[in-house]
Amino acid sequence: MRKKIVAGNWKMNKTMSEAELLLTEIADALDDVELDNAEVVICPPALYLEMATDVAEEANFYVGAQNVYPEDSGAFTGEISPMMLKNMKVAYCIIGHSERRKYFSESNEFLMCKVDGLLKNNVRPIFCCGEVLPEREAGRHFAVVKQQVEESLFHLGQDPFAKVVIAYEPVWAIGTGVTASKEQAQEMHAFIRQLIGEKYGAEVAGNTTILYGGSCNGKNARELFSQPDVDGGLIGGASLKPDEFMQIITSL
Ligand code: PGA
Numbered sequence: 001m002r003k004k005i006v007a008g009n010w011k012m013n014k015t016m017s018e019a020e021l022l023l024t025e026i027a028d029a030l031d032d033v034e035l036d037n038a039e040v041v042i043c044p045p046a047l048y049l050e051m052a053t054d055v056a057e058e059a060n061f062y063v064g065a066q067n068v069y070p071e072d073s074g075a076f077t078g079e080i081s082p083m084m085l086k087n088m089k090v091a092y093c094i095i096g097h098s099e100r101r102k103y104f105s106e107s108n109e110f111l112m113c114k115v116d117g118l119l120k121n122n123v124r125p126i127f128c129c130g131e132v133l134p135e136r137e138a139g140r141h142f143a144v145v146k147q148q149v150e151e152s153l154f155h156l157g158q159d160p161f162a163k164v165v166i167a168y169e170p171v172w173a174i175g176t177g178v179t180a181s182k183e184q185a186q187e188m189h190a191f192i193r194q195l196i197g198e199k200y201g202a203e204v205a206g207n208t209t210i211l212y213g214g215s216c217n218g219k220n221a222r223e224l225f226s227q228p229d230v231d232g233g234l235i236g237g238a239s240l241k242p243d244e245f246m247q248i249i250t251s252l
């Protein structure tokens with residue numbers, strides 16, 4: 001049975017002391033929660049990854065990075081490698097987030113290299129895909145997501161692919177307060193699962209965790225997560241508020 005996941009993407013937020021407080025608040029709150037076939041992943045800024053993995057050792061969450069460079073080492077000033085993440089006991093890494101696609105011009109092809117670098121080091125990619133508003137309005141959302149998934153992931157063999165988590169994040173829903181309806185989320189998740197099924201077979205498709213992201217909050221999480229192909233969420237703004245983040249987790 002596929003795992004359910006709630007992952008918190010802190011983006012570029014929190015001072016060191018605020019981050020420490022938030023990590024301990026989440027760790028304490030998770031002590032009182034029974035997670036059934038589910039995982040919580042916290043993705044803080046890179047500077048706080050070590051602190052997060054220290055807290056995670058005694059807590060019921062995994063740590064994810066928000067970005068990575070594909071190579072293991074070398075002259076890539078300012079970058080962090082998959083090998084370094086593995087070394088720091090970072091279990092997951094978000095890639096292909098729409099903010100990175102937009103502000104850092106990350107292409108499907110470059111993301112393919114990141115996927116390979118992560119999997120080589122046993123760090124699980126949380127691969128984000130999703131259309132911008134004009135693409136949805138033009139009825140191109142399925143084609144856009146298909147291309148993103150195919151060009152960055154479908155070179156993988158079945159075993160490495162099985163380690164990938166997918167996050168469908170319609171860009172028009174990210175940070176806007178406009179959430180996709182449960183029907184919109186479900187139909188895209190079912191579409192992605194169908195693509196996976198055609199490429200890797202029904203078993204792999206059935207075991208792939210597909211998260212929804214985009215203005216998911218304490219109020220709408222339960223409805224979104226109740227959809228048959230929605231296996232949890234990638235949470236931005238609401239992951240910075242411990243009470244609301246816990247409400248989302250307990251909506252799984
Ligand atoms: P949001 O962000 O929950 O603040 O909309 C989601 C994301 O960017 O992953």
